[in-house]
Amino acid sequence: MTDAAIVPMEEGPSKGLDQISLLSRDDRLKGRPRLCSDCGLCDTSFSPLMPQSCVFVRNQTASIEQRLHGRNRRAGDELHFGIHRAQYAARMRRPHPKAQWTGMVTALGARLLERGRVDAVVTTGAAPGTRFQAVPVLARTPQAVLKTAGNKPCLSPNLNLIDLVREQGIKRLAFIGTGCQVHALRAVESELALDRLAVIGIPCSDNVTYPDLMYFLNQISRSPETVVHHEFMQDFRLWLRHENGKVEHVNFIDFPMDKLHGIFPSACLSCFDYPNGLSDLTIGFMGAELGWQWVLARTETGEELFDLLRPELELGELTEGGDRTRGMPRFIERLTHPPGEKRPPFLVRRLIAMLQRRRGARGLEFARAVIEMKLLRNLNYVRSKFERFEPRVVPYHVYEALDPYADIYRETFERPLRPENQDP
Numbered sequence: 001m002t003d004a005a006i007v008p009m010e011e012g013p014s015k016g017l018d019q020i021s022l023l024s025r026d027d028r029l030k031g032r033p034r035l036c037s038d039c040g041l042c043d044t045s046f047s048p049l050m051p052q053s054c055v056f057v058r059n060q061t062a063s064i065e066q067r068l069h070g071r072n073r074r075a076g077d078e079l080h081f082g083i084h085r086a087q088y089a090a091r092m093r094r095p096h097p098k099a100q101w102t103g104m105v106t107a108l109g110a111r112l113l114e115r116g117r118v119d120a121v122v123t124t125g126a127a128p129g130t131r132f133q134a135v136p137v138l139a140r141t142p143q144a145v146l147k148t149a150g151n152k153p154c155l156s157p158n159l160n161l162i163d164l165v166r167e168q169g170i171k172r173l174a175f176i177g178t179g180c181q182v183h184a185l186r187a188v189e190s191e192l193a194l195d196r197l198a199v200i201g202i203p204c205s206d207n208v209t210y211p212d213l214m215y216f217l218n219q220i221s222r223s224p225e226t227v228v229h230h231e232f233m234q235d236f237r238l239w240l241r242h243e244n245g246k247v248e249h250v251n252f253i254d255f256p257m258d259k260l261h262g263i264f265p266s267a268c269l270s271c272f273d274y275p276n277g278l279s280d281l282t283i284g285f286m287g288a289e290l291g292w293q294w295v296l297a298r299t300e301t302g303e304e305l306f307d308l309l310r311p312e313l314e315l316g317e318l319t320e321g322g323d324r325t326r327g328m329p330r331f332i333e334r335l336t337h338p339p340g341e342k343r344p345p346f347l348v349r350r351l352i353a354m355l356q357r358r359r360g361a362r363g364l365e366f367a368r369a370v371i372e373m374k375l376l377r378n379l380n381y382v383r384s385k386f387e388r389f390e391p392r393v394v395p396y397h398v399y400e401a402l403d404p405y406a407d408i409y410r411e412t413f414e415r416p417l418r419p420e421n422q423d424p
Ligand SMILES: Cc1cc2nc3c(=O)[nH]c(=O)nc-3n(C[C@H](O)[C@H](O)[C@H](O)COP(=O)(O)OP(=O)(O)OC[C@H]3O[C@@H](n4cnc5c(N)ncnc54)[C@H](O)[C@@H]3O)c2cc1C
Pocket: 096, 098, 099, 100, 101, 102, 103, 104, 105, 106, 107, 122, 123, 124, 125, 134, 148, 149, 150, 151, 152, 153, 154, 155, 156, 158, 176, 177, 178, 202, 203, 204, 205, 206, 207, 231, 232, 283, 284, 285, 286, 287, 293, 294
């Protein structure tokens, strides 16, 4: 059976429209806070540290940045991308055929083990019999890391391996994961008694539970059961590759939002770390031209990691084009519409898709645009559903990154962007 056959077409998202819930259909998560992305920490003996470590209890970006970098973000790109020493456009000279992009992440994990720089790598594999159900893997060989190439685009409790790391006496660890996982890992780092920790971050936004991923594919694709790879590309389209090698394209504007409303967990809608700002090295794609990967080296360890992979890389140029600020007033206005609104008529959608491709933001400007939109959407989500949590879960840089839109925000929502008690 392929993954997409699991959820029938007619079923809705697993947690139901408008319901604020944890991750429904997942009984083992009962008793957790209402905001939980199932990062895995609470499955371990470290769970008593949850109140001090969970990004959804208290966001500690500012203090972790101070520890890692001795400072917080400076004005400019750091507000969106996080603190970094260098950025690159790069790709593997010999791409891994099953990789999500060119396989930089798994190649790096494999090299770290081959060269004896770490004893193990935490990575994400697929559950037996599925393509996309995420399962955390503690890889001890390069082959075991390479086997995990490709995204399993659903929530994965990667931190649930930290007890095993301790039991196996692992002292030098590489961890591949998403921003919420990395936040909790950094928060408990000193308790892990490791001699070396290398954190390879992947950007992440709008993640979903596995059943909801299947539901999504059923709504979006003409042939959901044959999808082997999919990605939300920089050309404002979802690309879905099928078993026969054919690629299906779906414009973002054509998504049936009325059917998808309710699909994202409350945690992912309250997340403010799309670019994985607390990693040593972030490897994604959205700031680079199509076909290239986007890399941010944040720490000295991050620079060492990149240098390890450099001989196997082709380096490109980071470019940018378009003006993201032109589309923001319309985006802000649309946030006032009821969620799950029906799509515009077909011809209007065609025109919008064409304009997005021809005139939309590109390269680094595309990355700034999508990060900014998610910061704003998620700030509004927290304000509408969990207002009391705002001082604890919204980190300082959100208000600074969105400051250019403070006037239009006030006009649209009749409240200030920055809370009264927040210093500018
Ligand atoms: C849900 C999700 C959303 C993403 N959204 C964006 C985005 O908007 N913009 C962007 O630039 N990049 C995004 N990425 C990252 C991007 O798609 C690639 O994973 C990244 O660029 C690495 O590509 P690669 O070819 O080097 O990876 P590969 O060598 O193919 O390795 C993929 C790595 O991803 C890890 N992984 C796979 N699934 C998961 C998971 N569910 N949780 C944690 N780790 C996982 C595996 O451990 C593996 O090591 C997202 C990734 C995920 C999982």
